[in-house]
Structures are given as C-alpha cells and as structure tokens.
Amino acid sequence: MRIDIVTIFPATVEAVFREGVVRRAINRDLINVQVHDLRDYTDDRHRSVDDAPYGGGPGMVLKYEPIFRAIDAIRGVAGQPDCVVLTSPQGKRFGHVDAERLSRLSRFVVICGRYEGVDERVREGLVTEELSIGDYVLTGGELPAMVIVDAVARLVPGVVGDAQSIESESFVRGLLDFPQYTRPAKVRALQVPETLLSGHHQRISRWRKREAVRRTLDRRPDLLAQASLDDEERAILQELLTGREKETR
8 A cells, every 4th residue: 555645844744654553564565655845846845835825815725736736746756646534623634434335446645735725726626525533633644644554554454463453453443442451460559450360261251341441422422322232232232221211210
C-alpha cells in the first residue's frame, strides 16, 4: 500500500512516522508513506500556498493551483490513486469501518486542510471524500491525517504481529474492550477479579464478554444498535437490560 500526504508542515508529519508500528511497517515494505511539502508546488518566490477569499471575510484559503500540481506529480510517479481524502471538519466522521475500507486500497492520498479551508474547486475537481476525526476544530489537518494513516496502516496484513489482537479490539464488532490486568494480582487494595485467576477458560471467556457488553452499555450504548453480537453476548445484554429495568422500578 502507498499513502501520499500533502501538507505545508512535512516535518511534523514525518516525525510521527519515525517510530512505532508504522515505522516498522515502512521498514518492512508493507506500506509506503510519502510526505509532500505543498510549498514545493508553488510558482512564486514567496512559495505562497494561501490567499484571501473572494467576497472578503476573515482568514486565508488554501489555493487550488499548488494542490492540483501536487496531485498531478503524485499521479505521475505512482499512478491514479484509488481515492483522494481531504481532512476537514466538514467531513464524514472517521471510524473503524472507514479504516478497514481504506486498508483494502492499493494507494490513496491525504490532503491536509488548513486555515479557513481549501478553494472549493479542490473539492469539486480532486477530492473523492472528506473525513473528520471529531466535532472540534484543530489548527490544521496534519493531526487528523496522522490519525487516519495510523488507523489504516495497522489493519494492513502483517503490520500488527498478532492478527487476533486486532479482531478483538474495540469498535471491530461494535463493542468496547473488556478490562485488562497484569501482575501482580493485588496492588494496595485493588485486586484482579478472581475469575481471571481461576485458569478456567470458559468462565474467563464469559466474564470478558459480560464486561465488554456492560462497559459498552455504560459508556457507548449508541454502539450496540449495530454491534455484531453472538448469541451469548445478546443474552448477556438482555440480562443486563432486564436487571436495570428492575432497579428503576
């Protein structure tokens, strides 16, 4: 997989990919991340990438010419990307489903939004989708781009060593993860649940399912509407809901 990132702060983006899982994936040629400085595609001595908006108003807008040139240059080297993503607060909320979808592509481009946005012709002529990582405004699209690339890269086969760990993670099936513990069994007055110390795999499995369902019901009940639950998890959910109904009577 090849991912091209277009930004006016390439050093910021590159720094994140110098360590960790993504760096190991790059070193193993599982993914190819290329960061492009948008200022390299300007044609004036000031390397200007922004301008005042037509009609007036506060702030500046990213110009379309450097972005078009950057995408043309990427196409010339790597061919037509499968999609061109713009990070934008106006975009669709990025989620696990989007990460899975992007991880199945051969190549895609991420354009980092900035200032008051981009010239609308970038959206009309280049961008295939806009993505947001939340309902808040950041100083630029670099952090969202890095979040998207990190989430996508770890789903590429071979990037994460234990594939089972990905399958059991939060949001994969619509459930939050169950509580995790490690040694020692007791820290001050805090004790690891006895079930996890029992060595009884069936009891441990049911405890983990129950805790995952309970935690999701407590913290993110909205996820349960579309969660992919097995028969045991559905029974646990019904049991929890029934118990709470009785408590409120």
